[in-house]
Each structure stands twice: as structure tokens, then as C-alpha cells.
Amino acid sequence: MHKKDFGLAVLIIVVGAAVYLQNPLFLSPINLGNTANLIGLFGLFAIGQGFVIMTGGIDLSVGSMVALLGVLFVDMVGKFGVPWPVAILAILAIGTLLGLAHGLLITRLRMQPFVVTLCGLLIYRGLARGYTGEATAGFPFGASYPALEWLTIGRSFGVPHSFFAMILVGIVCWFVLHRSVFGRHLQAVGKNEDAARYSGIRTGLVITAAYVICAALTAVAAVYFAMFTRSVQPSSHGNFYELYAIAAAVLGGFSLRGGEGSIIGVILGAVLLQELQNLVNLLGIPSSLNFAVMGAVILAGVLADQQFNLYRAKRRAAAALDIQDTKIAPSSRQKSEIGGYI
Template identity: 30%
Template sequence: MSSTISAPTSSQEPGGAPSGFEADRTSDSLGASARAYVDRVRGGDLGALPAILGIVVLGLLFFALRPETFLTPRNMANLADQAAPIIILAMGLVFILLLGEIDLSAGVVSGVCAAVMAKLLADAGAPWYVAVLAAIVTGVAIGLFTGSLVGMIGIPSFVVTLALFLGWQGFTLRLIGEGGTVPVRDPVISAISDRNLPVTLGWILALLVIALYAALQLNRWRTQRTKGLAHQPLAVVLVRIAVIAAIVLLVTAVLSVDRAPAVGVVLAGIPYAVPLVILLLLLLTFVLGRTSFGRHVYAVGGNAEAARRAGINVTKIRVAVFVIGSTLAAISGIVAAARLGSVAPGSGGGNTLLYAVGAAVIGGTSLFGGRGRVRDAVLGGLVVAIIANGLGLLGTEAYLNFIITGGVLLLAASVDALARRRAAATGH
């Protein structure tokens, strides 16, 4: 248990003394906040630190090894396209991991949904929105099925999704046929990864995102301050806004440079996959952080018995996270199909799931449940994509790619387990 013994003096104060909560009323300086952050990290609450370090270190490493190709605007746009399906799949897994469950079938579910979409487009000649809708409905249905087996029947999610990992692969194989591939040539769907936002629109959106973020942060700070609630120092809020603004502007600037390989053609702008990821990030962050559903997901992940006694329908939450996971898997499958231009029987197999789980865990989502955020998927997904992208540029052999990516996941899981032990020991 915690080793801190609260000072007994405070409860012995003569009447009339104000109540405690001194930390809520003091507005510390920037330095004090920085020290508090260092304390938190030392206490095992690493937050986004490993992922940010990973992005910086790997970025520098690959820049040093391939200075002429890695940090080019062209490769950065490619990196964004590469990261998008991993990030979206990982976003769904964050919800499932928050309950301490796992979905080993998420990758192949993305394959099944992409196959449904591709077949409808290619064979039935359906319009893109029908095909996309069908893929997403397929994802929802699969999530309901998985969630019911886990939540209502009570089979461990590990076993359910391991069985479905095999089962759904058979389904994709049946849909597409042995050795075949179904092309995805619909212009709207291909645009997700092939087309870019017009440069001006990209800048407008970037500024809009920054303004919105700043307004929300400052407004919250002001409300908390005026109502006398717990709040961070203004300096911390401003630094956070500045960092986010710098990142958004830098990314927009890099992606707005003409990256066409030939002279005379212009290829510039943010790939459509990026605003899609940002939209999902905002939506899902809202759901997890600002709604009672999100609160209940954390509660069930932290202590299912406490949640049950608080009147939360634990079974419903379990089923719901699997539905969310599979729905995002469907979207991830669509984005991946758009990027590759086809769906094959092996789509979503191989290392797809490993990448996504790795992304969530590297980003800071715990495998033990109760701790994680949607942004973890984005940060971790970038780390994983940088590894895949950089190794591709280095031209390493396939066997090495497997070993390195597996090693990175093990490393992330070790950090998670150690941080958890550390947190338990220091009471954070």
C-alpha cells in the first residue's frame, strides 16, 4: 500500500480552518509543474514520453542512415499514408485494452470488411458509399458477435479472438478466392491515400484546428479558475498550446511542399488520410473523456466489481468496446485497401495486428486495463510506421523486419509492465 501517512495535524486543526485540497487552490509556477511531471514519470506514470522519445530517436537514426530519402516531404507523405491504417486499428484496440481484454482478430476483421467492400465495388458495381457502409456494418456485426461471446458467455477474449483470427481468415479467403486479389479502383476510396487536400485548404484547416484547441484549453482553464476548481497553471496550458501549434504547422508546411518526382507536375498538400485520422482522434477522445460511457469504460477496466456495484452494466460496456474495436478495424481495412489498391486473402493478416497492438502499447495504453488514451494510438502508430518505413528505406531483409518489429513490441510491453510495478510501489 501507499507509504505516505497523511499528516494527522491537519485533522486536529481547530474549527474554522478551511478544508484541505491545498493543491487545488494553488497555481504553481512552471518550474513546480515541471518537477511534478518528473515525479510522475519517476513514479511510473510515463504517459506519452516513450512514444515521443521513440519518434525523435528513430527519426534521427533513420535521418542519419538515409539522409537523402528519409526526411523528404515525399517520404513524410508516404509515412502518413502508411501510419493511417495502423493508427485507426490501434484506436479501436485502445478501447478493448482499456478493459484489460484483447482482440487478436482485429487485423483479419479489417481484412474481412475490406473484402466485403471490394467485392461490392468490383462485382456488384455498388457505389462507394454503399460499399463503405456495408464494410462498416460488417465490422459492427462482427464486434457484436465477438463482444457477446466475451461479455455474455464469458469466454476469455484471448481464446475467442484467437479462434476468430483463424475463422475470419477463412471467410476472406472464401470471398476473394484462392490466390486472387480484388482491385479497388473507385476514385473516392482511392483518394483517401492518393489524393491530397488543396494546399490552401490544408493551411486553413491547420489554423482552424490550432484555434479550436487553444480556445477549448483556455476556456476550460478559465472556467476551472473562476469556479475555484482544480486547474493547471496558465503557463503549462500555454506551453501545451504552443507545442501542438508548432507540430501542426510544421507537418502542414512539410506536406505543402511540392513533392512531385518529375518537373512540371505539382504534388503537394496533406493526404486525405491525415484529416480522417484527426477527425477520429477528436471524436473518440471526446467519447472516452467527456461522456459517461467513456467514464464507465475506464471504471470497468480499473475495477469491474466496483463498476458493477455502482450500477454500471458491465456486460454492455464489454460488448460495446468490441463493437467499437471492430468498427474501427473496418475503417482501417478500407484505408489500407485504398492505399494498396486491392484486397487479397491475406489482407489484415501477417503483422497487421502486431503493429496495431504495438502502436497502442508504445503510445502508453496498458495491457492490464484501466489506463490509455486515444492519442496513444496516434503516437504509437507513428513510431511503428517510422520503423516500418525506415527499415524499408534501408532495404533490410524481411526476416530482420519481423525480428525488429517483434522486439519493439516486447520492449513496449516490458516498459508497460515495469511502469505498472513502479506505480504500484510508489502509489501513483
């Protein structure tokens, strides 16, 4: 665990203790279960956002993608009677294709990630609203899908399956990012894309893969959200979810400049965000302040990351000067001894 991860874990404990002292219901089984479910739902696509931020990019289309894919999934299963395993595979395929389109536009046509994904945000939301005619897409009244419901909204040992899914995805992504060649290439591209390209790394492929991973995990989250809400309102479903993902990644140590990040950190970031949301609800703070809390958290995370990087840069510079001084000093003494001898 990195120092940032440890510090974030301590902050989570401190905030949780403060909330519990104000309202003991914070540690009630029902509240913990609901919070764990939301952590799993938001953590899934926050991990994907981390891969994109690692490259120095950003994906603003996450929320709209959740709405579009959610609408399609609900209609496939509830309206057209497509078997749910086939529907899930279809949603994953569509999400992967959308991520591939993002990556190719960025790497092949040299478009800015902000512009590409901002357009995606508008396009996917518009398609979802146009497809449904602004109507809410939902499962037929009284419809039941036992196996699908067990997989998505079921619980084992009191823990929501969405949380288990996030942990499983987190473990796989941890190995991919921190223990694989692809992960090292991803970090190299984020630190300096030109240097990575000159060293033989296929930077375009690496960046495109990051956007594909992000979109695929967003597709998984879209299925879970659709089953959790049981209906999808295309104009509001998934609104500002991209902010949650970015905030969780930044709080978890992913630098917006790219090249740095921790999967454990982004999961802890998702935990902290949901803990703060829980604080807002339990302490009776008006829900209208949710976005104010979110903005303050993002600002604090970016500011802390910036200050930490400045501090680390100063430490490296000071260490380099010390090494240089130790190398220069012996040579000066040696010259003095030689001069004295002559």
C-alpha cells in the same frame, strides 16, 4: 499530454533524427507522405484496439477482419457495381455486427476474449479465402472511382487523407475516452470489473461497446487498405495487423491489464512503429527482420509498462506510510503529555 506521451514523442524525435543522419531521404516529401499514409491506415484500427485493451481484453481478429471486409468491399464496388457510399455503409454494418458478436460472446457466454477473437482470426481468414477460392479480389482493370479515390488515397496540402481520417477519429475518440461518462466507465471496468458492476455500471454493455468500436474502426481501415492496395489477396492481406495494433496501443501507454491508456499515446505509438519500419527500409536492413523488430518493440513496451507500474505502486505505498506516520506521531506525543500531566 501525459508523461508517457511526452516521453514517446521525444523518442520519436530521437529515432527520426538518427535515421535522418544515416539517410537524409527520411525527410524527403515523398517518404514523409508515404509514411503519413501508413500511419493513418494503421492508426485507425490501433485506436480501436486501444478501447478493447482498456477493458483488459484483446482483439486478435483485426488482420483477418481487414482481409474479409476488404474482399467484400472490392467485390461490391468492382464486381457487383454497388455505389461506393452504399458499399462503405454495408462494410461498416458488417464490421459492427462482428464486433457485437465478439462482445456478446465475451459478456453473455463468459468466454475469454483471447479465445473468441482467436476463433474470429481463423474464421474470417477462412471465409475470405473460401469466398474468393484463394483468388485475388481486385477492381476491374482501368476502373476509376474519382470521389472514392479522393476520399481514401487522395491528398490535400501534400498530406494523405488517411492521415486526416485518423486525426479526426483520434479527436472524437479522445473526447469519448477522456471526457465522457462512457470513458470513465470504461476505465472503471478495466481497473476492476466486479467493483464497477457493484457500483451500478453496466459492465457487459461497456465491454460490448468497446469491441463494437474496435470492429467499426477496423472496417473503416479495411476500406482504406482496399483502395490503397487496389487488390486483396485473402491469404496474406492484413497478416499480423493485430500485432501492429497491440504494439501501438502498448507503446502508447495502454496497459494490458486494463484501466489505463491514452488516445494521443496510441497515435504516437503508430507513428513510432511506422518510423521503425521506415528505418528498416532506408537502412537496408533485411525485411525478414521486420517481425523481429516488432516483437522487440512489444516486449520493450510491456516491460517498461510493468516497471513503471511497479515504481508507481512503491511510491503510493511509501506515501501511505508517511501519512500514517504523521497521524500516529501526534497521538503519541499527546498521550505522553497527558501522562506527564497526570
